[in-house]
Amino acid sequence: LSKFIELVIKVPRNFRLLEELEEGQKGVGDGTVSWGLEDDEDIMLTRWTGMIIGPPRTIYENRMYSLKVECGPRYPESPPFVRFVTKINLNGVHNSNGVVDTRAVAALAKWQNSYSIRVVLQELRRLMMCKENMKLPQPPEGQVFSN
Amino acid sequence: MAENSGTDPTVDSNVVENAASDGTMIVVTVKTPKDKEEIAISEDSSVAQFKEEISKRFNAKQDQLVLIFAGKILKDGDTLNQHGIKDGLTVHLVIKTAPKTTVGGTSQSSASSSGTPQANSSINPSAVPNASTTPGTGPTPASTQPPNLLSGFGDLSSLSGMGMGSANFMEMQQQMQRQLMSNPEMLSQIMDNPLVQNMMSNPDLMRQMIVTNPQMQQLMERNPEISHMLNNPELMRQTMELARNPAMMQEMMRNQDRALSNLESIPGGYNALRRMYTDIQEPMFSAAREQFGNNPFSALGGNLDSGVQPSRTENREPLPNPWGPPGTSPSESRGTGASTTTTSSAGGTAPSASNPLGINASGLGNGVFGSPGMQSLMQQISENPQLMQNMLSAPYMRSMMQSLAQNPELASQGSNPTAATNPSQQQQQLMQQMLQMFAGGGGGSLTLTPEVRFQQQLDQLSAMGFINREANLQALIATGGDINAAIERLLGSQPS
Numbered sequence: 001l002s003k004f005i006e007l008v009i010k011v012p013r014n015f016r017l018l019e020e021l022e023e024g025q026k027g028v029g030d031g032t033v034s035w036g037l038e039d040d041e042d043i044m045l046t047r048w049t050g051m052i053i054g055p056p057r058t059i060y061e062n063r064m065y066s067l068k069v070e071c072g073p074r075y076p077e078s079p080p081f082v083r084f085v086t087k088i089n090l091n092g093v094h095n096s097n098g099v100v101d102t103r104a105v106a107a108l109a110k111w112q113n114s115y116s117i118r119v120v121l122q123e124l125r126r127l128m129m130c131k132e133n134m135k136l137p138q139p140p141e142g143q144v145f146s147n
Numbered sequence: 148m149a150e151n152s153g154t155d156p157t158v159d160s161n162v163v164e165n166a167a168s169d170g171t172m173i174v175v176t177v178k179t180p181k182d183k184e185e186i187a188i189s190e191d192s193s194v195a196q197f198k199e200e201i202s203k204r205f206n207a208k209q210d211q212l213v214l215i216f217a218g219k220i221l222k223d224g225d226t227l228n229q230h231g232i233k234d235g236l237t238v239h240l241v242i243k244t245a246p247k248t249t250v251g252g253t254s255q256s257s258a259s260s261s262g263t264p265q266a267n268s269s270i271n272p273s274a275v276p277n278a279s280t281t282p283g284t285g286p287t288p289a290s291t292q293p294p295n296l297l298s299g300f301g302d303l304s305s306l307s308g309m310g311m312g313s314a315n316f317m318e319m320q321q322q323m324q325r326q327l328m329s330n331p332e333m334l335s336q337i338m339d340n341p342l343v344q345n346m347m348s349n350p351d352l353m354r355q356m357i358v359t360n361p362q363m364q365q366l367m368e369r370n371p372e373i374s375h376m377l378n379n380p381e382l383m384r385q386t387m388e389l390a391r392n393p394a395m396m397q398e399m400m401r402n403q404d405r406a407l408s409n410l411e412s413i414p415g416g417y418n419a420l421r422r423m424y425t426d427i428q429e430p431m432f433s434a435a436r437e438q439f440g441n442n443p444f445s446a447l448g449g450n451l452d453s454g455v456q457p458s459r460t461e462n463r464e465p466l467p468n469p470w471g472p473p474g475t476s477p478s479e480s481r482g483t484g485a486s487t488t489t490t491s492s493a494g495g496t497a498p499s500a501s502n503p504l505g506i507n508a509s510g511l512g513n514g515v516f517g518s519p520g521m522q523s524l525m526q527q528i529s530e531n532p533q534l535m536q537n538m539l540s541a542p543y544m545r546s547m548m549q550s551l552a553q554n555p556e557l558a559s560q561g562s563n564p565t566a567a568t569n570p571s572q573q574q575q576q577l578m579q580q581m582l583q584m585f586a587g588g589g590g591g592s593l594t595l596t597p598e599v600r601f602q603q604q605l606d607q608l609s610a611m612g613f614i615n616r617e618a619n620l621q622a623l624i625a626t627g628g629d630i631n632a633a634i635e636r637l638l639g640s641q642p643s
Contacts, residue, residue, distance in 0.1 A: 021217075024217050024218065025216070025217055025231070025236045025237065026235075026236060026237050027176065027178050027236070027237025027238070027239060030180060031178040031179060031180050031183075031237075031239050031240075032180050034215045034216065034217060034218045034219075034239045035217065035218040036216065036217020036218040036219060037217065040231060048218065049217070049218035049219055050218045051215045051218045051219065051220065051239075053180070053215070053239070053241050062241065062243055062244070064213060064215065064220060064241065066218070066219075066220070067218075
C-alpha cells in the first residue's frame with residue numbers, strides 16, 4: 001500500500017518538470033533566462049538546456065550563456081546539476097569544465113523543493129551582477145568549455 | 148507534423164491567412180527584457196523569416212537579433228518547427244545594441260562595450276552550432292512532438308482550460324506540487340481537483356507517467372505486484388482516490404495493520420504474518436528510503452503529521468480517532484480498537500508493510516482505549532460482519548469489516564507455512580482487498596454529501612471535544628476535510 005503512496009508522490013516529479021517545461025516555453029519570468037528540454041524526446045525530463053542573458057552594466061552584458069541542467073530522479077527534492085557550456089569567468093563556476101559549484105550558489109546549497117530550474121538560472125544571473133563578479137575579465141565570446 | 152489549427156485544441160487565436168506564407172499562421176510572443184510583442188508568422192517559416200518580422204516590429208536590424216527559445220539560441224537556418232515553437236509560446240529576444248558579433252548572422256568583428264575584445268565571426272558560429280547542437284541530438288527530428296506525456300497533458304490542459312478556467316493545468320500542478328511536498332493536506336486538495344481526477348481517470352496516462360518514473364521502475368523491479376497493479380486501471384484509480392485523503396491514507400494503513408493484528412491473534416498465523424511482512428517491508432523500506440533520502444515519511448505523501456519523528460510516538464493527533472471514548476462512537480471504536488488491543492499484547496512494534504514508521508498501533512490502542520471488553524467485541528465482529536456493518540457509519544469502516552470477514556481466510560492461509568514463502572501473494576491479496584475496500588469507501592465518498600464524507604472527521608472532532616457538529620461540518624467543508632485546519636478554524640471561532 002505504501003508503495004502506491006510512494007508512487008503517487010513520485011509521479012509529481014514528472015508533473016513538476018512538465019510544468020517547468022511549459023513555463024520555459026511560455027516564457028514565464030522576466031525574459032532574461034530561458035530553459036527547455038535538451039531533447040524533446042527525453043521522457044525522463046532529465047536533461048535541460050538553459051540560457052542566461054548577461055545582465056546589463058556588467059561585463060556579461062549582452063552575452064548569451066548556454067548551460068546544461070540535469071534534473072535527477074530525486075528532483076525536486078534534490079537540486080539539479082548545473083554546468084555552463086559557454087565559457088564564463090564567474091565565481092563558483094569551475095574554470096576547467098563550467099561545472100557550477102553547489103556550495104557557491106545559494107539556491108543550490110540551500111535547495112528547496114519549491115525552487116526550479118528558472119530559480120537556479122536567475123540566481124546565477126544575479127551572481128553575475130555581484131560586485132565580485134561583474135568585472136571579472138571574460139574569455140572571448142563564443143568559447144565553450146570542453147567537456 | 149502537418150497540423151491544422153482547427154484540430155489543435157490549444158489554439159485559441161485566430162488563424163490569419165497571410166498570403167505571404169504557406170502553412171498555418173501562429174502567433175508567437177516575442178519578449179525582450181523590456182518589451183513584449185505578438186508576432187504572427189507562418190508555422191513553417193524559418194528563423195530568418197521570423198527575424199525579418201521581428202526586425203520590423205522592434206525596429207532593429209535583423210543581425211542584431213538573437214532569439215532564444217527553451218534555452219536554445221535559434222539559428223537563422225533553423226525552422227520554428229524544428230524548435231517546437233507553436234502558437235502561443237514565447238520566444239526570448241535579445242537585441243544586440245552594441246555592434247557586437249551576432250550569433251549566426253553576418254560576421255562583424257568589434258570590441259564589445261565591456262571592453263573585452265570580441266572574437267570575430269569565425270569564432271561566433273561556434274557558439275551557435277554549440278548552442279544548437281548542445282541538445283546532442285543534432286538536427287532535431289522534424290516532428291517536434293513533445294514527449295507522449297506532454298501531449299497527454301496538452302490535451303488535458305485544454306480540458307482544464309475549458310473546465311477550470313485556470314490558465315494552466317501545469318501551473319496549478321506546480322503550485323500544488325510545491326505545497327504538496329511541504330504540506331500533506333495539499334495532497335487531498337490536489338486529488339480533489341477535478342482536473343487531477345480527470346487525469347487520474349485516464350489510466351493509460353497515469354501508467355505512462357508512473358512507469359517512466361525511474362523510481363517507480365526500481366520499485367517495480369523489487370515488487371512485481373506493482374506492475375500488476377499498474378495493469379489494473381481500476382486499482383490505480385482506487386489508489387488515487389485513496390491518496391486523496393491523507394486521513395484516509397492513514398486510516399488505510401491502520402486498517403491494514405488492524406487486519407494484520409487480527410491475524411496475529413490467530414495462533415500460528417501471527418508468526419507467519421510477521422515473517423511475511425518482514426520480508427516485504429524490508430525491500431519496501433529500502434526502496435522508499437533510498438528514493439527519498441532516508442525520509443520514509445515523504446514517501447507517505449508528505450507527513451503523516453507535521454514534524455514527524457520516525458519513532459513509535461508517531462502522531463496520535465491526526466489519526467482519526469474511531470476508537471475514541473467508547474461512548475462517542477461505539478461502533479467504530481469497538482471495531483478498530485479491539486484489533487489494536489489485541490496487538491498490544493504483541494508488544495514490540497516491528498514495522499508492518501503498511502506501517503513503515505513502525506507506528507505502534509497497539510500503542511495507540513493502549514493509549515486511547517485499552518479495555519479488554521473490546522477484544523470480545525472484536526471477536527464478535529469478526530464472526531458477524533453484519534453486526535459491524537450495521538454499526539458502522541464511516542465508509543471505510545465498512546471496508547474494514549469486509550477485510551475482517553476475509554481475514555479469517557487469509558489467516559488460515561497465513562498459518563500455512565507455505566504462506567511465508569509466498570509473501571508477495573499474500574501481500575497482493577491483502578493490498579487488493581484494502582484497495583477495494585477503500586475504493587468502496589473512497590468511491591463512495593465521492594458521491595456522498597459533505598456530511599457523510601466528513602463523517603470520520605466529524606467523529607474525530609467530536610471525540611476531541613468539538614461538540615458543535617454544525618460548526619465542525621462547516622469547518623470541514625471549508626478546509627476540504629482537513630481535520631487539523633478545521634480544528635484551527637474552530638478554535639479561532641470558539642474559545643474552547
